[in-house]
Amino acid sequence: MEREGLDWAPSFHPGSLEICLNLAGDGTVAGDGSSLRLTPGTCGFYVPGEAGLRARREAGGRHQFLTVELARPFLRTRLAASAERLHPVVRALVEEGPGKVGVGGVERLNPRQLELVRALRSPPVPRAARRLWYEARALDVLVECCFAPAADELFCQRQLRLQRDRVAEAIGILKRNLAEPPSLGKLAREVGVSPCYLSRTFSREMGVSLSQFLRRLRLDRAAELLRSGEYNVTEAAFEVGYNSLSHFSAAFHETFGICPGLYPLRAKPAAKGK
Incomplete structure (x- = not known):
């Protein structure tokens, strides 16, 4: 420049x-x-x-x-x-x-x-x-x-908005650290609240616990990697933080109804004319 x-x-x-x-x-x-x-x-x-x-x-x-x-x-x-x-x-x-x-x-x-x-x-x-x-x-x-901020925003509305912002920030941190996610305590410090408050607020906003949400994030990312054809099952599991292939396969099957080794075949679109 x-x-x-x-x-x-x-x-x-x-x-x-x-x-x-x-x-x-x-x-x-x-x-x-x-x-x-x-x-x-x-x-x-x-x-x-x-x-x-x-x-x-x-x-x-x-x-x-x-x-x-x-x-x-x-x-x-x-x-x-x-x-x-x-x-x-x-x-x-x-x-x-x-x-x-x-x-x-x-x-x-x-x-x-x-x-x-x-x-x-x-x-x-x-x-x-x-x-x-x-x-x-x-x-x-x-x-x-x-959009212009509402002049009559109530205190409770502002608190709800701040809660959602903190939950969104926590989700962003988890997405960036799937392989080595922070502990609840560290995650809470990064978003500026107590662990108990973050856990309670997250469950209320998302309908699942932090650990359940992280599990789904990891499995969704693993499925995306398998669909790409660039990762095998072992590589996809390690990429999203699973150290045990048996645990990964069981969690994947429970979530998607198919073992991870067969998932790319089901996800691949059928060839034209067949």
Whole structure:
């Protein structure tokens, strides 16, 4: 990157809403008397409008970010009925047209948004289904980032939202550490609560205990590895943290109704014309 940084604005598209999920590097977006600054681990949104925006990625560091771009016709089709709850910048685009520039706020990426980023970078669906899957995830990003917070949010509602965020953060940690998951105590410390509170909250939110949820995460991942054809049963078991093949095979059969050695054959689509 050049010493003075990179002009980022030419990548923007008039008539659209752009949501930047910023993982690394610093950037600024400015226009119409307002601006936002993206630092690592934040997200922000903006509408380039007809006049355009000024934007720069700062020099001297590694940049990693994901941008979700939503055209006005797409937004109008899906948001016209709920426009009053949108952030004013997004609402202006939906109701008034694409001409006006707008810069929204910046917030820290929460656990749900970080999970969305990870999913968007590695979609867990067949290629034929990706367009529909990406559209659904784009709407998830929109919901997470662009609705104005309710002014009348009650204390109990806020507590429930915080609980869900902590559960989502715990799930993200487990997914990243299937082979060597943290203990309940360490997991609780990482999300900032007591072990008893995390265990109780997790069970209430997910309907199963932490250990049951981890078991299903491991088996689902093992099934995915077996379907890929790149892992045999032993490799898949060790990859997700099972040290005993007999325990892995029993758990796999109990969950999927078939032994792991035969699972790839059942999962493989039948050849055409047969």
